[in-house]
Amino acid sequence: MKPRTALSVLFVLIAATAFAQSDAQQSFDKLKTLAGSWEGHVTTVPPQADIEGKITHASLRVTSMGNAIVHEMTGEGRPDDPITMLYLDGDRLLLTHYCDAGNRPRMTGKMSPDGKTVEFDFFDVAGSTEYGHMHHAVFTVIDANHHTEDWTYMQPGDKPVHAHIELQRTK
Amino acid sequence: MKSRIALSVLFVLIAATTFAQSDTQKSSAAPAPSEAQKSFTTMKSLAGEWEGPVTVADAPEMSGAKMHLSLRVTSRGNALVHEFQEAGTPLDATKYDHPVTMLYVDGDQLTLIHYCDAGNRPRMTGKMSPDGKTVEFEFKDISGSPEYHMHHAVFTLIDANHHTEDWTFMMKDKPMHAHFDLQRKN
Numbered sequence: 165m166k167p168r169t170a171l172s173v174l175f176v177l178i179a180a181t182a183f184a185q186s187d188a189q190q191s192f193d194k195l196k197t198l199a200g201s202w203e204g205h206v207t208t209v210p211p212q213a214d215i216e217g218k219i220t221h222a223s224l225r226v227t228s229m230g231n232a233i234v235h236e237m238t239g240e241g242r243p244d245d246p247i248t249m250l251y252l253d254g255d256r257l258l259l260t261h262y263c264d265a266g267n268r269p270r271m272t273g274k275m276s277p278d279g280k281t282v283e284f285d286f287f288d289v290a291g292s293t294e295y296g297h298m299h300h301a302v303f304t305v306i307d308a309n310h311h312t313e314d315w316t317y318m319q320p321g322d323k324p325v326h327a328h329i330e331l332q333r334t335k
Numbered sequence: 336m337k338s339r340i341a342l343s344v345l346f347v348l349i350a351a352t353t354f355a356q357s358d359t360q361k362s363s364a365a366p367a368p369s370e371a372q373k374s375f376t377t378m379k380s381l382a383g384e385w386e387g388p389v390t391v392a393d394a395p396e397m398s399g400a401k402m403h404l405s406l407r408v409t410s411r412g413n414a415l416v417h418e419f420q421e422a423g424t425p426l427d428a429t430k431y432d433h434p435v436t437m438l439y440v441d442g443d444q445l446t447l448i449h450y451c452d453a454g455n456r457p458r459m460t461g462k463m464s465p466d467g468k469t470v471e472f473e474f475k476d477i478s479g480s481p482e483y484h485m486h487h488a489v490f491t492l493i494d495a496n497h498h499t500e501d502w503t504f505m506m507k508d509k510p511m512h513a514h515f516d517l518q519r520k521n
Contacts, residue, residue, distance in 0.1 A: 262410045266413045
């Protein structure tokens with residue numbers, strides 16, 4: 165390969181890598197815009213009578229010098245408080261969900277072409293999945309004070325339970 | 336029962352059922368807690384708000400700052416969230432350090448992942464000393480660049496309202512050791 169051709173190939177590879185990193189960074193930056201406190205109602209499919217319509221509080225905080233987002237959710241009248249850490253890992257946007265069920269699924273996220281949605285697909289899980297595991301998550305930015313989150317929990321036997329949360333910013 | 340299990344696994348609003356069921360299952364023949372679980376329980380006793388000075392032997396100019404530490408038990412008791420920042424500073428990730436460390440039991444190992452201000456995520460495994468007063472974490476692996484990374488941590492319980500933390504940060508091959516002397520605020 166001639167030196168000039170080799171250089172061109174190298175630049176293309178560098179550019180491709182840079183673009184991939186930028187894509188993950190853009191997705192991460194989008195999620196950072198959700199930093200704040202949020203409140204809203206949850207709906208479930210299939211319907212879960214005990215939790216349908218209950219108020220949910222969400223907190224998103226940018227920490228670690230901008231290298232991580234801490235996501236917390238609590239439900240009205242219940243002691244649950246799962247933590248989800250979102251961060252960049254090389255050219256990937258990742259989340260680790262420290263689940264109330266005791267395991268820690270990881271998911272990789274990508275932003276939609278219109279820049280309004282960041283969708284996370286299951287990557288792997290550490291810990292027991294005896295009671296299932298969180299499997300999928302979607303963050304949709306409606307406007308500065310309104311976003312939705314869709315979380316899919318995979319029960320044993322691969323039976324999904326889907327929770328949709330409409331969140332309004334409280335600060 | 337199936338609907339209870341379904342609820343138990345549903346994210347925000349569920350895990351109470353999971354643990355209610357787990358407790359029921361355990362009640363007939365609860366196994367002795369593992370060493371990792373005992374260490375984790377000791378760590379959970381530190382839950383609260385703490386403040387105290389940091390001493391950095393290798394960098395006196397960094398010593399003396401008053402630090403604020405928050406330790407919270409979350410995820411229905413499955414995780415402990417550790418957050419450090421300089422006392423009195425606002426949450427502003429562009430200006431102030433605010434590393435977050437997650438501690439949990441992974442199988443038979445007490446584990447922590449340090450979401451570092453340096454942008455990487457070292458993982459360490461911890462063991463409690465025979466006298467039950469110290470939990471020491473050794474480096475296991477890291478994701479992200481290892482050039483500058485947190486490498487070692489020791490938590491020492493003095494009494495209910497006083498503990499120390501010793502964190503060792505590697506700057507390439509050079510260790511930098513920070514000692515935190517922390518008093519409980521609540």
